[in-house]
């Protein structure tokens with residue numbers, strides 16, 4: 495694809511990210527590509543995704559230089575602009591990022607010469623019983639070095655409906671939407687509805703709805719399933735529910751998950767991809783559903799999700815299994831798969847994956 499305008503989202507607190515940003519700017523200058531910094535951490539009030547991409551001149555490629563948090567910020571901007579997003583790995587975990595920092599020039603060449611795959615990833619959006627607001631005193635409490643907060647989501651004027659259906663919010667989440675207790679010592683009580691039907695009423699620290707991409711983030715930490723990012727669905731996971739039924743439920747991509755704060759409950763915070771964006775009072779609800787738009791993530795080769803899971807999460811093998819033998823590669827990679835396997839997605843085993851456990 496032709497790249498004319500690059501938007502840079504840089505983890506400014508990390509020297510390697512700042513250095514890699516210089517490389518991207520130099521590449522852009524050499525190729526006559528406009529490059530704008532999208533300053534998501536500027537002092538003072540934060541802007542909406544639309545305002546940020548407008549001020550950066552509608553980039554068609556967003557390059558993120560940082561970790562997963564930086565990638566999530568870039569993904570929000572890319573989704574708003576229908577741009578591609580390329581994540582350069584300069585973080586602690588880097589589960590979502592694709593390219594190691596030394597390969598950033600090569601990656602930009604590959605995008606320019608169309609030697610890439612574009613992976614389409616599901617995003618979540620929201621309706622709510624009312625506009626989301628964050629009480630002013632909360633920002634002061636939360637400014638522990640994480641920069642200014644994003645504003646509450648804007649109401650979308652392009653999909654109004656009768657008040658029974660709530661207000662549509664201008665939200666795109668790549669990972670998850672979380673409803674969490676606001677006071678430290680009191681759980682929230684929330685009724686959970688799948689496809690409009692009551693599943694159960696929960697008393698819990700938090701309740702979250704994750705995409706397959708987000709299944710390896712907070713949902714994973716709360717005991718939820720790991721879901722291939724190639725799958726479609728909404729993962730509902732309760733966090734420390736005080737009840738017998740504590741499992742995740744995976745809903746179909748066209749089944750919304752709604753969360754209503756019960757009348758006697760305390761208030762609840764709503765976080766979108768790890769950013770606090772609103773507070774719900776008793777009686778308020780949010781409905782989380784698959785967004786019509788998708789994230790377009792740049793991939794330089796076939797995605798090796800399970801290899802990445804083992805490597806980045808440092809999965810360890812059972813000591814007894816280690817003593818009992820080596821796990822050799824499952825299938826040869828030198829011959830094409832037989833006809834009955836030909837329709838399956840089996841990415842080639844990378845050079846170092848033949849390691850034994």
Ligand SMILES: NC(=O)c1ccc[n+]([C@@H]2O[C@H](COP(=O)([O-])OP(=O)(O)OC[C@H]3O[C@@H](n4cnc5c(N)ncnc54)[C@H](O)[C@@H]3O)[C@@H](O)[C@H]2O)c1
Pocket residue numbers: 561562563564566585586587588589590669670707708709710711712713715766767768
């Ligand atoms: N207990 C928890 O694990 C917990 C609590 C709150 C939020 N979160 C997650 O943090 C995300 C925001 O990330 P952040 O980096 O801005 O916050 P952060 O700095 O608090 O990071 C949370 C951790 O999750 C990792 N992470 C983020 N997205 C991931 C993904 N899709 N797969 C695997 N790991 C992932 C990050 O690398 C980091 O190690 C939220 O969307 C939420 O899922 C996790």
Ligand SMILES: Nc1ncnc2c1ncn2[C@@H]1O[C@H](COP(=O)(O)OP(=O)(O)OP(=O)(O)O)[C@@H](O)[C@H]1O
Pocket residue numbers: 504505506507535560561562563564565584585586587588639640641
């Ligand atoms: N552009 C920036 N300038 C200054 N500080 C930043 C910037 N981006 C993030 N930070 C700070 O760095 C810390 C980690 O941020 P965040 O978790 O979003 O980073 P990340 O990209 O996910 O990297 P990591 O993988 O290390 O978590 C936060 O305290 C945040 O305030």
